[in-house]
């Protein structure tokens with residue numbers, strides 16, 4: 001089976017980007033090990049602190065963030081980091097060529113139930129003019145990303161990644177510690193009958209989303225003329241992995257719970273990297289008003305509504321917004 005390195009070379013990734021990704025993944029392998037130790041290593045449960053989003057941090061959020069931060073800061077490839085678990089940009093090497101944004105442990109509430117969690121990352125060029133502690137450099141649309149991906153800590157540890165030449169999925173071979181290409185050039189299946197949304201928020205949704213979901217629920221007798229199934233992992237990594245494997249639609253739309261917040265998911269380290277993976281696999285990723293990867297960020301922890309997955313199903317959903 002092909003190794004990660006040769007696939008990245010074949011896709012034309014520059015050497016320094018390859019080395020940066022390998023460094024980042026070394027951190028993810030350590031997270032994978034820590035996660036698998038669970039209660040044996042005393043890493044489950046919450047800390048007493050909150051992150052900038054006002055969410056209580058799990059111990060594994062803090063550990064994973066520290067692992068990635070330490071390894072990337074030392075690497076020499078990274079000028080600055082933005083993370084879900086850091087209030088501000090973390091300055092790294094002034095000579096570093098790249099900016100890395102990450103959610104160190106997406107879906108961390110799933111650690112309590114030994115369910116799916118993962119690390120999501122995106123990589124962009126660091127502008128030459130930037131000072132390493134300048135958040136303005138991160139305010140680039142997702143279309144500027146040079147690589148993005150996630151590592152899913154499930155029954156197998158898997159990496160889905162794109163450097164702009166298709167989306168490939170790799171599986172960590174724990175016998176020798178390398179990621180092997182198990183699913184080259186994945187395509188989001190077009191035929192789908194699965195949707196993914198937190199239905200407990202239904203009363204807060206806007207009319208187009210209410211109508212779209214109600215039509216899916218109407219099944220064969222409804223306007224869509226077929227029966228749908230629903231899945232919700234409560235970790236975007238798990239839901240997006242399912243989309244890449246067997247299609248469907250995932251939505252975290254705008255809702256009226258906190259009217260001043262445009263959604264729950266964060267643009268830089270959740271929506272953008274997932275949009276890049278999905279688009280490179282032939283799917284679509286939208287906010288409901290336009291392409292996610294064209295949103296111009298105004299701040300590093302910006303939130304956006306997210307609708308992504310199989311092309312036809314996302315288009316069907318977007319038609320309700322018209």
Ligand code: AFP
Pocket residue numbers: 055105106107108109110198234235236237252264265
């Ligand atoms: P955490 O990383 O704080 O657990 O949040 C996960 C997440 O950002 C995303 O991965 C899920 O799709 C979504 O939140 C789940 O949200 P609900 O709490 O509405 O299920």
